[in-house]
Amino acid sequence: MKIGILALQGAVREHRSVLRKLGAVTVDVLYPDDLNGLDGLILPGGESTTVGKLLIRYGLLEPIIQAGRSGLPVFGTCTGLILMAKNINGSNQHRLGLMDTCVERNAFGRQLNSFEADMHIPAIGKKPFHAVFIRAPYIEKAENNVKPLLVYDNKILFAEQDNLLAAAFHPELTGDTRIHRYFLEKIEKQKAE
Amino acid sequence: MTDIKKETGTLKVKRGLAEMLKGGVIMDVVTPEQAKIAEESGAVAVMALERVPSDIRAQGGVARMSDPEMISGIQNAVSIPVMAKARIGHIVEARVLESLNIDFIDESEVLTPADEVYHILKNDFKVPFVCGARNLGEALRRIGEGAAMIRTKGEAGTGDVVEAVRHIRQVSEDIQRVVSASAMELMTIAKEFGAPYELILQVKKLKRLPVVNFAAGGIATPADAALMMVLGCDGVFVGSGIFKSDNPAKRAKAIVEAVAHYQDSALIAEVSKGLGEAMRGQSVAQLDDKNKLAGRGW
Numbered sequence: 150m151k152i153g154i155l156a157l158q159g160a161v162r163e164h165r166s167v168l169r170k171l172g173a174v175t176v177d178v179l180y181p182d183d184l185n186g187l188d189g190l191i192l193p194g195g196e197s198t199t200v201g202k203l204l205i206r207y208g209l210l211e212p213i214i215q216a217g218r219s220g221l222p223v224f225g226t227c228t229g230l231i232l233m234a235k236n237i238n239g240s241n242q243h244r245l246g247l248m249d250t251c252v253e254r255n256a257f258g259r260q261l262n263s264f265e266a267d268m269h270i271p272a273i274g275k276k277p278f279h280a281v282f283i284r285a286p287y288i289e290k291a292e293n294n295v296k297p298l299l300v301y302d303n304k305i306l307f308a309e310q311d312n313l314l315a316a317a318f319h320p321e322l323t324g325d326t327r328i329h330r331y332f333l334e335k336i337e338k339q340k341a342e
Numbered sequence: 343m344t345d346i347k348k349e350t351g352t353l354k355v356k357r358g359l360a361e362m363l364k365g366g367v368i369m370d371v372v373t374p375e376q377a378k379i380a381e382e383s384g385a386v387a388v389m390a391l392e393r394v395p396s397d398i399r400a401q402g403g404v405a406r407m408s409d410p411e412m413i414s415g416i417q418n419a420v421s422i423p424v425m426a427k428a429r430i431g432h433i434v435e436a437r438v439l440e441s442l443n444i445d446f447i448d449e450s451e452v453l454t455p456a457d458e459v460y461h462i463l464k465n466d467f468k469v470p471f472v473c474g475a476r477n478l479g480e481a482l483r484r485i486g487e488g489a490a491m492i493r494t495k496g497e498a499g500t501g502d503v504v505e506a507v508r509h510i511r512q513v514s515e516d517i518q519r520v521v522s523a524s525a526m527e528l529m530t531i532a533k534e535f536g537a538p539y540e541l542i543l544q545v546k547k548l549k550r551l552p553v554v555n556f557a558a559g560g561i562a563t564p565a566d567a568a569l570m571m572v573l574g575c576d577g578v579f580v581g582s583g584i585f586k587s588d589n590p591a592k593r594a595k596a597i598v599e600a601v602a603h604y605q606d607s608a609l610i611a612e613v614s615k616g617l618g619e620a621m622r623g624q625s626v627a628q629l630d631d632k633n634k635l636a637g638r639g640w
Binding site: 156157158159160161162163179194195196198199202203206207227228240254255258259260261262263264265266267268281282283284301319322 | 346347348349350351352354355358359361362363364365366381384385386387421422423440443444445446468469470598599602603
């Protein structure tokens with residue numbers, strides 16, 4: 150399986166190493182041509198305002214929107230979750246707007262409120278997932294077609310909508326590969342359909 | 343799910359924030375207006391300070407932590423992380439910055455050191471720290487104290503990239519030496535570098551520093567920034583280089599693009615066109631040792 154990782158800025162290396170552990174081939178996506186022939190695309194954590202601007206400057210925004218709309222599986226973590234949202238509270242920053250979600254940025258506060266915690270995510274198994282939240286966002290509201298996979302304190306922290314998957318935390322930082330595996334299995338399921 | 347136990351201020355969340363800044367540019371700003379220009383240009387974070395290093399160099403005097411009011415003003419102006427500098431060893435300046443809810447503290451040789459013997463014990467804090475280093479031993483001593491991110495010291499406020507290059511080359515060379523050494527040699531290397539043995543073992547295993555390593559000190563052009571990326575840095579701090587140049591907004595944007603696409607020379611050529619004059623700068627070779635900042639801290 151060939152998975153692209155948007156490599157403009159952020160935690161690219163970590164996603165690459167988890168995906169390789171799971172036997173996937175990875176491609177750094179820097180230009181529109183890099184999107185050709187991908188089975189899936191990961192939007193890593195980073196600074197969403199920076200990545201949004203670079204997406205525009207390098208003509209990547211439209212091609213990714215088109216690919217996402219025509220069924221390319223896309224998985225966004227943290228910044229990725231923000232970029233995939235239709236609405237971002239109080240911000241007009243550039244975005245892909247693929248998911249019918251409304252997100253709050255830096256929703257838990259500044260860095261001193263960044264945290265890690267064990268969370269129960271039934272979709273990936275019984276064993277709790279150790280999730281790392283860094284100046285993290287959350288999904289405040291979502292349309293009915295968005296399926297929440299993790300809700301804590303009325304906040305959606307992990308969700309999917311058709312070919313799209315988004316996490317407010319950083320599964321690439323923990324060494325637990327179950328979330329990435331879930332994404333790869335989702336791709337396989339979609340292919341089989 | 344009310345039984346969730348949240349842990350804050352852990353090594354993982356401190357180092358994690360630095361990981362998220364990779365491939366980005368962190369810019370020195372002295373006003374909320376400059377912070378907005380930096381954010382608009384695509385900076386991943388800003389460093390709030392009262393005087394940029396080249397002014398500290400020119401004006402002399404004691405350089406201290408910035409006015410908390412100014413820092414708060416910058417925090418309110420942007421949504422990206424805000425960093426600020428504390429003097430080497432100045433525990434209270436660091437505590438004050440932490441109480442301001444700053445996202446990262448730079449224990450910096452650019453400010454006048456408060457303690458010539460001890461660096462801050464950064465493990466005691468919940469806020470992450472970045473520290474300067476000239477070689478692997480210095481980097482690992484700071485990581486041992488709890489630094490969540492390292493940067494080259496370079497020679498701040500000069501606009502001369504030569505020292506930053508020297509420091510990243512030295513760190514890489516030292517890492518190579520650790521990686522290629524046999525297990526038996528590692529304690530001797532730890533002694534020679536003055537580095538904690540456990541961290542030498544980690545470097546051997548990871549083949550790199552256990553934390554993110556940025557470039558800093560003398561970066562003035564898009565090509566300078568891209569050079570530091572080519573040499574293996576994870577990202578770049580630009581101090582005086584942006585707001586001491588002719589066209590800060592344009593230069594800031596150009597440096598952001600050069601870092602994101604550091605292997606694309608045609609793109610660096612394109613963004614380098616018509617930037618106006620870079621900061622005038624000062625050649626490090628003409629500086630007396632007593633005027634060099636990199637020698638502060640150990």
